[in-house]
Amino acid sequence: MRTRISAIRIVLLAIILPGIASANAQLTTDFYIKSCPSVQSIVRNGMMVAVRNETRMAASILRLFFHDCFVQGCDASILLDDTSTMQGEKTAFPNANSVRGFEVVDAIKASVEQSCPGVVSCADILALAARDAVVLSGGPFWNVRLGRRDSLTASYSLANSNLPAPSEDIDTLISKFAAQGLSVSDLVTLSGAHTIGQSRCVNFRDRLYDYDGSAQPDSTLSAAYLAQLQNVCPSSGGDDNLAPLELTTPTRFDNIYYKNLLNGKGLLTSDQELFSSNQTSTVSVVQNYAASSRSFFTNFPTSMIAMGNISPLTGSNGEVRINCRVIN
Template identity: 45%
Template sequence: MFSTSTATISFFFFLLISLAAIHAGDNGPSYSKLRHGYYSTTCPDAEITVKNVIRKNMIIDPRSAASVMRFQFHDCFVNGCDASMLLDDTPNMLGEKESLSNGGSLRSYEVIDEAKANLEQICPGVVSCADIIIMAARDAVLFSGGPDWAVKLGRKDSLTASQKDSDDIMPTPRANATYLLNLFQKFNLSAKDLVALSGSHSIGKARCFSIVFRLYNQSGSGLPDPAMNPEYRKKLDKLCPMPDGNLSVTVDLDSTPELFDNQYFKDLVNGKGSLNSDQTLFTLPETRKYVERFSRGEKEFYEAFVKGMIRLGDLQSGRSGEIRRNCRVVNQLVLGRRTEGVSRKTSLT
């Protein structure tokens, strides 16, 4: 019989954990500890590369700023920030792109594709698509005149996506503030976080499809929202007439749609919110106080928005992940396509 010291047991336990981590590789858990400067040694130009792509695309299409910023919301709420929303459908999987809140609404996927392609040129297989979404959202806000902040990185990309999960979780523009407050609380996000992050609608546009509910059938009453500013209603009536209007026509989300500022909150105070999910923030007591505070203080809004984006970015699924080489497909499919291409070429020779 032999004895084993506590130190020896500890050493072998540490060795076992270390080997497990090594063998996990890119398919290990996606809930690795996030930190600032994650790519400082493995891909030091990662953040500037993403910044350059966002800046270039905003010059070409100013609306792309709001589009790529929205990706963080639509990705992180559905099973954590893992770029699941970027996956295309496959014969065996319905992804999130055509879910109720995403289909016909999300755009500018090609901006993320471009950032990923550029990163694959300089440091292949290093930077995750999930981290690109987080960086792109920050840069879109910054280049729209909003605040800057340091992002924590180190996420993995999911191996799957779920249209059902997106349908079950993501709210529609018809949602009211009470529904949104309950949703945010499920993710340990406060009423202040809800109002501050709703300030993302400081930039961008919405389709008439998302507005006519408030304009013509508030709460199923067949009547417009009584809180709507009369002059603003006349403006929307012209842009989104019913029943013969074009529901794809876009409407500014606030009075300064290309500038990230606190005008969004001033508009809500004056009954000029475009979406039901926006304007009801001013009618619910728990959220109204923050709308009023942010309408008076842009600096306070910026500080709360940054904190909210960081908290949102901390949401992780805990599922296995990888660093995708192409944000639209998992690596196994990319490898399969390459192998198939080689086989076809071989069969022709």
């Protein structure tokens, strides 16, 4: 009798355990080594073409990955178009008229589908493309963990609530990152992505004319930088006028973003808060990166991997979309 119960137990465990293992499946760098060995070079080529056509695309793709990961995890939910029954993330406040690069992901996905149909998720393509964006801009390389599946849904409301806003103070930024399992140090490190790319005037106008209802500019802005920004961004109108997030080397991935923060030259409130809020935990990291490009280049990959690990979808909770804009 006892042997029979043990045998039943073993059979049951054999059925249940693999299920548990796949639900907790870890991402791995060699996930497509057999099923799609060319995926890395296809994505890299796609990104090279895109960045050659438009330098800013590196920044746009890097941001797209961030905005994907903070909403239901890195599951390509941001890539889904709205349907009659689902309002997706593209029209949420932080994304509308702002996130870009969808056509680039489509083109890369189409090339990947030609070589390995139905194998590589859109979420993994975005993770690889974001890494390549950094490398193509002169930043550090890292091996991307892969094996994510694509979501069956998107969330307009989570996109509005989870993504940080440019006007937010340090405590709010810290808590929005903590809600995703990311540390204070990850916040400072990942904000260094603002070493490349552009922002619209509407996202920093308040700092130039009427900060916090004071009818005065933000006092943490350097005077010369303030004058420069007022030229680009009038007190009314010109909402879509662009300024570089890092004014010194705006297309180069380097540590100058942090040096600029020390001099009152962060573009968004959320940038300058990392230094001017006098929060010791963030100020020390800013100072470290401003002094040491090597330290920033060592830690940026670690924080990107941590962000890329947010709630990966595995098993039947997700799928490999054929077209990144629609579920299969």
